[in-house]
Amino acid sequence: MGEVDEQEGWGFETRAIHAGQEADPATGAVVPPLSLSTTFAQEAVGVHKGYEYSRSGNPTRTTLEACLAALEGAGNGIAFSSGLAAEDALFRTLSPGDHVLLPHDAYGGTFRLVARVHDRFGIDWSPVDLGDLDSVEAAWTDATRMVWVETPTNPALSIVDIGAIAKLARKRNARVVVDNTFATPYLQQPLTLGAHAVVHSSTKYLGGHSDVVGGFVATHDAELADDVRFLQNAIGAVPSPFDCYLVLRGVKTLAVRMDRHCHNARAVVETLRAHDAVANVLYPGLPEHPGHEIAARQMRDFGGMVSFTLLGGENAALDVVAKTRLFTLAESLGAVESLIEHPARMTHASVAGSSVAVDPALVRLSVGIETTGDLVADLRQALDALVW
C-alpha cells in the first residue's frame, strides 16, 4: 500500500500523528526536522529538490499542510501566518462586483476584513442569519459567489446547517467556506458535508497551547486551491517554519485535548445553569439550544466554548471576568488553559455599534483541560461574589 492509500485508511488520531510525517530519510529523525533555511541549493538553474525560496515553499510548511489537509479529509492544504491571512486569501479569490453572504454574528475580525478592507475593493456583502434558509434565499443576488459559514459562531455559539447551505449554494454556483476554528476537524468535517473550503485560525485548538499564531485553508476544489496557493506566495502571508513546527506538534494531541475540552465544558455548563446570577447559557450541547439537533448531527461533540449572559447586565459581566482566578482574563481561545473574556469590549470591540455587535451582558469562556472540579469551583466563587 502506498503512503496515500495507507493514510486513507487511517483513523483521525493516527493521521494527526503520522500524516505527512515520515522518519527523516537523511537521519532517521522521527520528528520531521525544522527547516529554517530561506533558500535551497540548485544543481543547475531550475534543477532542485522541490524547494527554491522559503516564501514559495518550505519543507516544514509542506509537512504541516499535508497533515492538516489529511485531518480535514482534503486534497489540498495551504498554511498562512494567521487565520485572518487565510481568510483574506479566500476573499481575494473574488472579483469586484462579487457578492458574499456573511453570518450576521460572524467573528468580528471576519466582519472587519470584509466591511472595511474588501468592501473598498468592490466586494459587495450582506450579513444574514444563516440559520434561516428563507433569509439566505432573500439575501441572495445574481452576483453571490460565496457564502461564509461559521459554526459554532464566535461568541454566540449559534449553529448553521452546513449541508443545507452547501446544497443551496451548489445549485446557484457559489462556493461555501466554513470557518472550522471552534469545532476543529476532530469534531466537524465540513468538506464531507458539502462545503468547498475550510478555513482555520490555527492559533486556537490546532496549535492548542497559546504560543503560535497561524491560519489554514483546506479544499478539494483544485481550481480554488491553485488560486489560494498562488495568493499565498504572491502576497507572502506565510507562517514561519517554527510556527509550522509548533502547530504540527500541537495537532498530535488534538483528539485527546478536544475530548477533555468537551468534558470540562459540560461540567461548566451545569454549574452556570444552576447559578442564580446567570440569565442564559449558550452552548450547542444543551437540548434547548436552537441549533442542538443540527449540531448533534454534524458534530462529534459540542466543543469547549461556552458563553453566558448575566442578569446583572454589563456591570455583572465585567465583575465576573475580573474575579476568576484560574480562568485567565484574556483574548483568544482553544488552548489548554481556561480563558474568560468580555467580547463586547475585547475581541468584538471592532464591531461595536454594527449589526453584529455583541450583547454587553455576555461573557465568553474557553474551557481548558485543567482539573474539572477546579474550573467549576473557580467560576462558582466568581459568580457567588457578585453583588446584584
Ligand SMILES: Cc1ncc(COP(=O)(O)O)c(C=O)c1O
Ligand atoms: C472563529 C475565528 N476565525 C478566525 C479568527 C482569526 O484568526 P487569527 O487571530 O489567527 O488571525 C479568529 C480569531 O479569534 C476566530 O475566533
